[in-house]
Amino acid sequence: xxxxxxxxxxxxxxxxxxxxxxxxxxxxxxxxxxxxxxxxxxxxxxxxxxxxxxxxxxxxxxxxxxxxxxxxxxxxxxxxxxxxxxxxxxxxxxxxxxxxxxxxxxxxxxxxxxxxxxxxxxxxxxxxxxxxxxxxxxxxxxxxxxxxxxxxxxxxxxxxxxxxxxxxxxxxxxxxxxxxxxxxxxxxxxxxxxxxxxxxxxxxxxxxxxxxxxxxxxxxxxxxxxxxxxxxxxxxxxxxxxxxxxxxxxxxxxxxxxxxxxxxxxxxxxxxxxxxxxxxxxxxxxxxxxxxxxxxxxxxxxxxxxxxxxxxxxxxxxxxxxxxxxxxxxxxxxxxxxxxxxxxxxxxxxxxx
Amino acid sequence: xxxxxxxxxxxxxxxxxxxxxxxxxxxxxxxxxxxxxxxxxxxxxxxxxxxxxxxxxxxxxxxxxxxxxxxxxxxxxxxxxxxxxxxxxxxxxxxxxxxxxxxxxxxxxxxxxxxxxxxxxxxxxxxxxxxxxxxxxxxxxxxxxxxxxxxxxxxxxxxxxxxxxxxxxxxxxxxxxxxxxxxxxxxxxxxxxxxxxxxxxxxxxxxxxxxxxxxxxxxxxxxxxxxxxxxxxxxxxxxxxxxxxxxxxxxxxxxxxxxxxxxx
Numbered sequence: 001x002x003x004x005x006x007x008x009x010x011x012x013x014x015x016x017x018x019x020x021x022x023x024x025x026x027x028x029x030x031x032x033x034x035x036x037x038x039x040x041x042x043x044x045x046x047x048x049x050x051x052x053x054x055x056x057x058x059x060x061x062x063x064x065x066x067x068x069x070x071x072x073x074x075x076x077x078x079x080x081x082x083x084x085x086x087x088x089x090x091x092x093x094x095x096x097x098x099x100x101x102x103x104x105x106x107x108x109x110x111x112x113x114x115x116x117x118x119x120x121x122x123x124x125x126x127x128x129x130x131x132x133x134x135x136x137x138x139x140x141x142x143x144x145x146x147x148x149x150x151x152x153x154x155x156x157x158x159x160x161x162x163x164x165x166x167x168x169x170x171x172x173x174x175x176x177x178x179x180x181x182x183x184x185x186x187x188x189x190x191x192x193x194x195x196x197x198x199x200x201x202x203x204x205x206x207x208x209x210x211x212x213x214x215x216x217x218x219x220x221x222x223x224x225x226x227x228x229x230x231x232x233x234x235x236x237x238x239x240x241x242x243x244x245x246x247x248x249x250x251x252x253x254x255x256x257x258x259x260x261x262x263x264x265x266x267x268x269x270x271x272x273x274x275x276x277x278x279x280x281x282x283x284x285x286x287x288x289x290x291x292x293x294x295x296x297x298x299x300x301x302x303x304x305x306x307x308x309x310x311x312x313x314x315x316x317x318x319x320x321x322x323x324x325x326x327x328x329x330x331x332x333x334x335x336x337x338x339x340x341x342x343x344x345x346x347x348x349x350x351x352x353x
Numbered sequence: 354x355x356x357x358x359x360x361x362x363x364x365x366x367x368x369x370x371x372x373x374x375x376x377x378x379x380x381x382x383x384x385x386x387x388x389x390x391x392x393x394x395x396x397x398x399x400x401x402x403x404x405x406x407x408x409x410x411x412x413x414x415x416x417x418x419x420x421x422x423x424x425x426x427x428x429x430x431x432x433x434x435x436x437x438x439x440x441x442x443x444x445x446x447x448x449x450x451x452x453x454x455x456x457x458x459x460x461x462x463x464x465x466x467x468x469x470x471x472x473x474x475x476x477x478x479x480x481x482x483x484x485x486x487x488x489x490x491x492x493x494x495x496x497x498x499x500x501x502x503x504x505x506x507x508x509x510x511x512x513x514x515x516x517x518x519x520x521x522x523x524x525x526x527x528x529x530x531x532x533x534x535x536x537x538x539x540x541x542x543x544x545x546x547x548x549x550x551x552x553x554x555x556x557x558x559x560x561x562x563x564x565x566x567x568x569x570x571x572x573x574x575x576x577x578x579x580x581x582x583x584x585x586x587x588x589x590x591x592x593x594x595x596x597x598x599x600x601x602x603x604x605x606x607x608x609x610x611x612x613x614x615x616x617x
Contacts, residue, residue: 248463
């Protein structure tokens with residue numbers, strides 16, 4: 001019997017353990033390179049974004065202006081461009097990690113906080129607060145979070161038919177997304193588009209962002225990313241069948257709810273400050289899986305970095321493509337993300353059947 | 354009192370008067386049975402007889418409407434999943450994982466119930482993962498992605514993951530489905546080895562009557578939500594018993610003192 005056990009290892013004669021080791025090494029190298037490249041690109045883009053626009057100071061001028069002596073140009077960049085750049089990065093990281101979490105929880109690589117209506121639910125709640133209770137501005141993130149939770153519960157419950165079919169979630173989500181986006185737009189139009197706060201959320205306009213917005217966004221994103229990091233192991237275990245995860249002592253439903261709430265938090269807060277961005281939470285994790293694999297211990301940090309990069313890239317393209325006019329990052333993401341989503345749907349035999 | 358203690362010690366699990374229904378459809382109606390320590394017990398019966406439901410109830414995937422399931426004398430309903438997972442491991446019939454996970458990582462998931470928050474992989478964890486891979490004969494492809502394995506190899510990986518939990522009791526739900534005959538026998542030999550060499554109490558559901566007879570110490574036959582037969586296969590299997598369990602007349606013959614049901 002023991003002999004037979006050993007034979008089993010040679011079922012597939014083309015694969016030896018040397019091949020396994022080699023493939024594992026290749027994967028590790030690719031993952032390490034991906035992290036390196038995205039970090040370098042991020043740094044380059046950061047400095048490029050600072051220097052793109054009507055004011056240009058150069059890297060040395062910037063460092064000098066920041067740390068050595070006062071320079072009015074650098075001061076203007078510090079007040080106008082820095083907040084928007086940092087917000088882009090924070091929101092990008094938040095939305096991408098939110099996408100990773102939703103995909104883990106729903107076992108659906110097509111889940112994205114934008115597509116399944118979470119972002120627009122959060123955005124609509126933020127619009128309500130901004131329109132009706134501007135004095136409660138401080139609570140906008142909280143309201144957005146509630147809006148996100150409500151949208152999530154709505155989509156989750158409406159898609160539930162003795163189980164969650166990936167396609168049904170997407171379809172219900174698209175409907176919820178349309179509803180909330182429509183409501184928010186209606187508000188924007190009814191208020192004559194003269195409420196800049198409302199318009200900023202609806203149009204995902206981050207031109208007017210200040211350091212105050214950065215300090216509103218930062219603690220929530222930091223907390224969300226920290227909480228997400230605590231659930232890395234659980235995210236990996238959720239890739240197993242529910243029953244199997246339960247047999248390992250994981251309370252699958254409770255874990256799902258916790259991770260979903262973290263995902264909703266990240267997506268909602270990002271939406272409240274930077275507006276609803278579609279496809280970011282879908283594209284970034286998808287590319288991440290190809291480059292660093294589906295282990296969340298690598299996928300999540302990579303997606304955070306790549307998400308920050310992608311949002312900032314979209315924003316930077318948006319403000320340079322038709323300068324002096326600006327195209328919002330959300331529009332750039334939609335234009336780039338739409339085709340990408342279709343390609344994903346067509347390639348994925350499992351989910352589009 | 355001492356007699357009762359001795360009895361509970363011999364019993365790994367007890368199912369007492371278990372009932373369960375889906376809506377008006379009564380699946381189990383007062384099923385009672387015992388799982389003896391260190392034995393291989395196989396649950397068998399026709400489709401829809403309630404064996405899957407019984408399996409789910411015994412593994413905390415369903416909550417009984419009436420009756421209870423005792424694990425070493427303790428009601429499992431009051432147990433945390435994580436505590437249960439330290440005592441009982443389960444290999445379910447249908448399993449999936451991400452394509453790019455390696456065998457070793459997947460087996461390592463078996464240590465989950467024993468891990469502490471922020472606790473990394475300890476020496477003990479490593480040893481048990483090694484042991485589980487060794488016993489199931491998968492060490493040679495530990496670095497391979499699970500998606501690249503054959504069905505028989507993959508089933509070994511899932512069993513290894515359960516073994517890494519280091520429990521005294523192992524449940525297997527139809528461990529041979531989807532496998533051709535060579536791998537079926539291999540898996541059953543492995544299960545027998547786990548029992549004989551490591552004293553692991555095995556509870557499994559099997560479809561094949563002859564495999565159930567030859568690889569089990571105890572048979573539990575279910576029909577219409579009730580336990581119809583229980584005992585050593587040599588004692589309980591007969592043409593009459595098969596007729597009652599499966600509703601079909603099949604011949605039963607004996608070769609070298611072992612019973613065979615003629616399934617064609």
